[in-house]
Amino acid sequence: MADQTPRFTVPGLSQDDAATVGAILQDRLNALNDLALTLKHVHWNVIGQNFIAVHEMLDPQIDAVRAMVDEAAERMATLGVAPQGTPGAIVSQRSWDDYSLGRATTQEHLGALDLVFAGVISDHRKAQEQTADLDPVTEDLVIGQLRQLELFHWFVRAHLENLGGELSTSGATTETEAAQQAG
16 A cells, blocks of 8 residues: 555544554445445345345435545545555455355345444444544544444344344354354
């Protein structure tokens, strides 16, 4: 990746802090781009009981996550950091594996998505903590995204929860394991 030290930034933020915040946002940009693609993949490959409910639940989530991608990239540009939105950037810079399910039942995909959302949300919370003292505008952006991501996660988990409040994916550490437990 090219040097991401900005030549300019917003008033009141040093170029070094802008570069740090930009790197945090680049990681979130990669995760959100990946999440949008994963959600669309699930949308196309989900089958079985409750198909239409899950299929149609995902489109507004995809649209919202795509808006988050744009918001993160535009914040980076505002800070003077060039966002890298190419598929190659996602693959080369990510710290997670590609989504592991193809054509699968609604419950299997929802089980896997439980872990996907948990990972994105956990990393977003870390980004919020990292930006809290550096740039309150970026922190606010991340908090707003967290609000939506946690809501979407709840939508997924509502399909996986029993009357006792337990998740069928409890204890799963991989998407495949979560899919099997949920299925």
